[in-house]
Amino acid sequence: MTTNMTTSTMKSAKKKRRTLFGKRFKIGVGGAILAIAVLCAIFAPLLAPYDPDTQNLMLRLKPGFWSDKAVAGHFLGTDNYGRDLLSRLIYGSRLSILVGVASMLLSALIGSIAGVIAGLKGGWTEQAIMRFADAQMAFPDILLAILMVAALGGNAINLILVLGISRWMVYARVVFGLTRSLVQRPFVEAANLYGGGDFYVMRRHILPQVAPVLIVVATLQVAQMILQETALSFLGLGLPQPAATWGNILSEGNTRLFIAPWIANFAGLSIIALVWGVNMLGNGLREHYDPKMTGR
Amino acid sequence: MILRYILRRLAFLPLTLLLVALATFVVLRLTGNPVDIFLDINRTPEQVEALTKRLHLDLPIPAQFLIFLRDLLHGDFGESLQFSGSAATVVWERAGATFQLAGTALGLAVVLGVTGGIVCAVWRDRAADAVISSIAVAGQSMPSFWLGMLLIEFFALQLHWLPTSGYGDLAHLVLPAITLATILLPNFVLITRTSLLELMGEQFVVTARSKGFSRGRALLTHILPNAVNPVLSFLGIQIGTLMAGSIITETIYAWPGVGRLLINSIFHRDVPVVEAAVFFIATTIALSNLAVDVLQMLIDPRIRRA
Numbered sequence: 001m002t003t004n005m006t007t008s009t010m011k012s013a014k015k016k017r018r019t020l021f022g023k024r025f026k027i028g029v030g031g032a033i034l035a036i037a038v039l040c041a042i043f044a045p046l047l048a049p050y051d052p053d054t055q056n057l058m059l060r061l062k063p064g065f066w067s068d069k070a071v072a073g074h075f076l077g078t079d080n081y082g083r084d085l086l087s088r089l090i091y092g093s094r095l096s097i098l099v100g101v102a103s104m105l106l107s108a109l110i111g112s113i114a115g116v117i118a119g120l121k122g123g124w125t126e127q128a129i130m131r132f133a134d135a136q137m138a139f140p141d142i143l144l145a146i147l148m149v150a151a152l153g154g155n156a157i158n159l160i161l162v163l164g165i166s167r168w169m170v171y172a173r174v175v176f177g178l179t180r181s182l183v184q185r186p187f188v189e190a191a192n193l194y195g196g197g198d199f200y201v202m203r204r205h206i207l208p209q210v211a212p213v214l215i216v217v218a219t220l221q222v223a224q225m226i227l228q229e230t231a232l233s234f235l236g237l238g239l240p241q242p243a244a245t246w247g248n249i250l251s252e253g254n255t256r257l258f259i260a261p262w263i264a265n266f267a268g269l270s271i272i273a274l275v276w277g278v279n280m281l282g283n284g285l286r287e288h289y290d291p292k293m294t295g296r
Numbered sequence: 297m298i299l300r301y302i303l304r305r306l307a308f309l310p311l312t313l314l315l316v317a318l319a320t321f322v323v324l325r326l327t328g329n330p331v332d333i334f335l336d337i338n339r340t341p342e343q344v345e346a347l348t349k350r351l352h353l354d355l356p357i358p359a360q361f362l363i364f365l366r367d368l369l370h371g372d373f374g375e376s377l378q379f380s381g382s383a384a385t386v387v388w389e390r391a392g393a394t395f396q397l398a399g400t401a402l403g404l405a406v407v408l409g410v411t412g413g414i415v416c417a418v419w420r421d422r423a424a425d426a427v428i429s430s431i432a433v434a435g436q437s438m439p440s441f442w443l444g445m446l447l448i449e450f451f452a453l454q455l456h457w458l459p460t461s462g463y464g465d466l467a468h469l470v471l472p473a474i475t476l477a478t479i480l481l482p483n484f485v486l487i488t489r490t491s492l493l494e495l496m497g498e499q500f501v502v503t504a505r506s507k508g509f510s511r512g513r514a515l516l517t518h519i520l521p522n523a524v525n526p527v528l529s530f531l532g533i534q535i536g537t538l539m540a541g542s543i544i545t546e547t548i549y550a551w552p553g554v555g556r557l558l559i560n561s562i563f564h565r566d567v568p569v570v571e572a573a574v575f576f577i578a579t580t581i582a583l584s585n586l587a588v589d590v591l592q593m594l595i596d597p598r599i600r601r602a
Contacts (some may be wrong), residue, residue, distance in 0.1 A: 025351070026471040046595075065518070070537045086554060132315075135311070135312055135315045135535075136315075137536075138312060138536060138578075138579070138581055138582060139315075139316060139319070139536065140537065140539055140577070140581070140584060141540070141543075141580060142540045142543065143539075143543070143577060144319065144323075145569075145575065146559070146562065147319075147323045147324065147362065147534070148323055150570070151323050151324055200304065206473070227437075227439055227453075229543055230439055230441075231439065231440075231441065234439075234441045234544070234547075235543075235544065235547060235559055236559075236563070237562070250439070250441070250442060250445075251441075254441075254445055254548075255454065256498035257445060257448060257449060258453060261449050261453075264442065264445050264449075268439065268442035268445070269443075269445070271439050271442065272434075272437050272438055272439065272442070275437035275439075276437035277435050278432055278435075278437075279433060279436060280433070283433070
């Protein structure tokens with residue numbers, strides 16, 4: 001008993017120790033970055049100084065504000081077709097966020113339904129769903145996405161579908177584990193005895209408990225989806241050019257790395273800022289909902 | 297005992313590969329018309345007829361799948377459409393380069409990641425931990441292809457220390473290996489840190505400390521040996537990430553491995569090679585996972601009993 005006491009007091013003392021980045025800092029900074037990106041996406045036509053697709057071949061590959069060769073009005077310079085880089089990046093946030101959030105929602109929906117069903121039904125249903133999830137887990141998601149885009153072709157809808165299908169297992173596993181442990185709890189058994197059906201139990205008892213975990217996983221997955229989309233675009237399997245997505249701008253910058261490194265650099269900075277913000281938000285939310293968990 | 301375990305795990309291998317075969321078949325043969333995927337717009341009726349015959353497109357779909365499986369079992373993916381020789385040979389010729397890159401990167405990531413994780417856990421919440429953990433989280437947000445470009449810009453274009461891309465001596469390996477390792481490195485730092493911190497709160501560690509073990513001795517004798525397994529099982533999961541990352545890294549650096557071949561073949565509609573490359577990657581992942589499982593069982597008697 002005494003040893004238990006000491007360890008528990010030791011643990012709580014450790015927990016109180018201040019960390020460099022508290023959860024408030026993480027949620028605040030992460031949320032702010034995400035909010036800025038979302039605002040950029042919504043108000044792109046107002047914010048962008050130029051049309052993202054208007055070419056001006058007289059002003060090809062001009063550097064931005066840092067150089068004395070800069071052209072007035074093009075703050076971040078221009079790309080190979082004389083399109084304004086800042087405008088392209090602002091418009092690019094639309095597609096990146098749209099694809100990231102929509103594919104997250106799709107995979108969360110598929111995965112949660114599969115996970116809840118596996119957890120509630122057990123037996124063969126569970127085996128079939130979860131073994132399938134394991135098998136897909138062992139197969140790199142980007143490989144599946146590459147194959148599907150190659151077969152279906154790259155447009156926004158296909159991209160969302162492909163990314164959604166390639167990550168549903170993440171949610172299925174989390175939701176399945178929680179559901180299984182919840183099903184054995186007395187309040188669920190009681191609900192069953194009172195005649196509550198599967199759907200009632202799911203809505204009234206499982207979902208409210210799963211929701212916080214789901215929110216955390218989903219937030220972190222948005223970051224993964226955005227990275228995945230840019231990776232596909234980089235490989236030339238995302239939205240077809242000249243669509244202004246961050247991945248496309250980055251991949252275009254890659255071919256001009258020698259003469260116009262700023263194109264790739266600003267696209268890369270945009271991606272890392274947004275993904276880092278979303279990751280911070282997710283980690284902060286995780287600490288908020290589950291203070292026992294530290295680090296990963 | 298161990299042999300039986302290995303055999304049981306081996307029995308799952310065909311199941312995994314069967315699912316991969318099914319996925320490949322569904323994606324490449326059933327979504328849309330295979331003729332459109334294999335052949336470009338300038339196809340001749342003769343080409344279409346030859347393809348129909350070769351893929352048995354006139355047979356019912358289950359029969360097509362069985363024929364596809366039978367050919368797979370013979371390692372027969374068909375002839376490559378852009379290179380001479382069978383698709384399997386074309387892929388196998390590139391395998392060495394992929395293994396060289398992936399192996400070096402994995403080694404780098406494990407050694408540096410585990411060391412970083414230990415430093416973070418031992419000096420928890422101190423400056424070293426804050427710096428390393430923050431870099432690790434930032435690293436998880438870094439698109440690897442952009443890191444690759446930055447490295448090329450700096451070390452190859454500005455300093456002229458290393459070649460921008462290509463394959464050859466050791467200097468060509470440096471930048472790709474660093475890029476690929478960086479994809480895995482943050483994950484290894486964070487997982488090592490978490491497992492060590494968890495173990496540090498365990499009763500047997502507290503007991504050892506209260507019996508007068510120094511921090512260092514408790515770390516060496518009680519904590520690190522028990523942390524090997526969680527890190528190993530994480531390594532198993534990361535093999536998939538490693539292979540996926542090698543596709544991108546090989547594309548950035550024009551590294552002549554299977555990943556770049558796969559992307560190239562997709563653009564050249566060389567479907568036999570695409571299928572062979574996908575199978576090669578899936579099999580590599582499955583076999584590496586098997587190796588990790590066996591290794592874990594050899595190290596940890598608790599798994600053997602379970």
